[in-house]
Amino acid sequence: MSTPAEAATTRGTEMFARYAYAPNRLGYCGPAETSALRGGSADRVRAAARRFTGAWPYLRVMSRMTGIADPLDHRLVESYWIGGGVGAGLDPEAFVAELLAVIGPAAGHYWKYLAEESLAGEAAANHCFHVFGVYPWSRLLGRGGAQPVRVLDSCRISWATVTARHGDELTVRRRRLYFHEGRLLLSAPAALSVPVWEDGYSAVPDVAPGRLVALHWDRLCGPLTTVQARALAASTTRQLRVTNRRLAAQPTGVGHRR
Template identity: 60%
Template sequence: MDTRGTDMFARYAHAPNHLGYCGPPEADALRTGSPDQVRALARRFSGAWPYLRVMADMTGIADPLDYRLVESYWLGGGIGAQLDRGDFTAHLLAMITPLAGQYWSHLTADLATESAPNHCFHVFGVYPWSRFLGRGMDDHPIHVLDSCRISWATLVHRNGKDLTILGPRLLWDHAGLRLSDPSVRHIECDDFGIEPALRIGDQVAVHWDRLCGRLEPAQVHDLQASTERQLFVTNHRLAEQHSPPRGSPM
């Protein structure tokens, strides 16, 4: 039985689940549970699971936790990048809008211009945090957006489970979102048994300051491309959001 999909889902979903931000409360089962237990928990993630279900339906892949779908969801690129964005948006909204309530009133067909079948779109387009920027209290939204996106970095030092990495951070300069020059920061390892195989210079994926795993060059490329694309379309929306109405005095 191929467990790569369930393994990847658990590693990338564990950090926000452990912090209480998403998914069911049984965080330790993502780390210590069997593949069947991880599958049962994955179905209770109101964010990631609808994407995986829609992607499975649209690709004809029977298992929403097929590795190809899980990889494409977390990192962008891959099989999900081949899907029609308009059709994907319609299917996704039909699944998540009834659960969202009035707080998520921005979940309309207009999101099709931003949508992508990956986590980066969920962070910047579906979650409301980018819509709070430019209101005078930007530090917290930027922290959430930067932490919740899957980021890439280079491992530069390690001391047991404490890792030092070099990678870009998310910045808001009141004109738009952008990535900074790479800077040093410290992250932690959850006990998935992946850190012993890491070597200095490896590219790694990070979610909420926790290690998700090593990245292959093609995965880094897809993650960078999906992030840059999402920042571009989000900045376009933010520029319209903060521009004065037509006909108003400047």
């Protein structure tokens, strides 16, 4: 029988793999070989996780600040991807200072805005902050074009309700991100087609209408409880609010190139 710590690690590695797979498969994050995130052992998932230059620094810092020894403990992984949980209690200024000490040396020479004073008001120990605050895409919105909004919308974790299943294809309703009059907003729920299986794997193989699910790059990455969906909605709403505050103060056309 596993100990509580071992069980938390097992759940954490499984969740990390499910949420990280879609961007990894597309070549955006992590190692080039994706098989470790599809049925790989816990050791292989852990080795792959260490090569995610986005998620892994967050988990390491969250581990140190919470005193939870394993960065892949389920409590940390869930809090990072969804928001809320143990990460929500961390001091934002202290968190961003520790985070930048880890990622700053690698990113600072091309993302000049990564400074404590500019990010402290937006910081949170979750993926949503990484997408909107650390990645450069929200700073490219004023230049026009659809790509920044598309990337932001795809990269954030979103919540959706399954409305129909036809074989191995789902219809879900989710809120899309759009940019209007200088603000990032969420639309009313709209239909989206999502495959149940990807590369012979499904995060929710028995998914049925009425189920709440999480999406990453428009791919299933797991079921959501009502509590988790509320936490994800709250972390997203909060991040959009602080991002829009920055956008309102940002001169038109100002952006940063990677």
